[in-house]
Amino acid sequence: MNKGELIQAVAKSQKMSKAAAERVTNAVLDNIKKGLKKDKNVTLIGFGTFNVKSRKARMGRNPQTGEKIRIKASRTVGFKPGEAFKKMV
Numbered sequence: 001m002n003k004g005e006l007i008q009a010v011a012k013s014q015k016m017s018k019a020a021a022e023r024v025t026n027a028v029l030d031n032i033k034k035g036l037k038k039d040k041n042v043t044l045i046g047f048g049t050f051n052v053k054s055r056k057a058r059m060g061r062n063p064q065t066g067e068k069i070r071i072k073a074s075r076t077v078g079f080k081p082g083e084a085f086k087k088m089v
Helices: 003-013 018-039 083-088
Strands: 041-044 048-055 058-061 068-071 074-081
Touching: 003 018, 018 041, 018 048
Parallel strands: none
Antiparallel strands: 041 048, 048 074, 058 068
16 A cells, blocks of 8 residues: 555545545654654554664675675664554554
8 A cells, every 4th residue: 555545545434535635644644753753752552653763883785896885874763563453464
């Protein structure tokens, strides 16, 4: 399912226009992003937890040339599903 299909599913299940469902979906996603930036953690009971993870700098390898390269430290987002979500899937 992509974002367009999600918006269409929300519109159908909530009996609202596609435009309204798009605004709602975008608002939810934007607020998850803001929550991660501010608190580093967003928990949705029954669904799961989004969290910010830090990756240390490390040495890697260019697969085309085999040359060693330095990979900078970075931050990424992780997701841990909740128990109810795990059981459903």
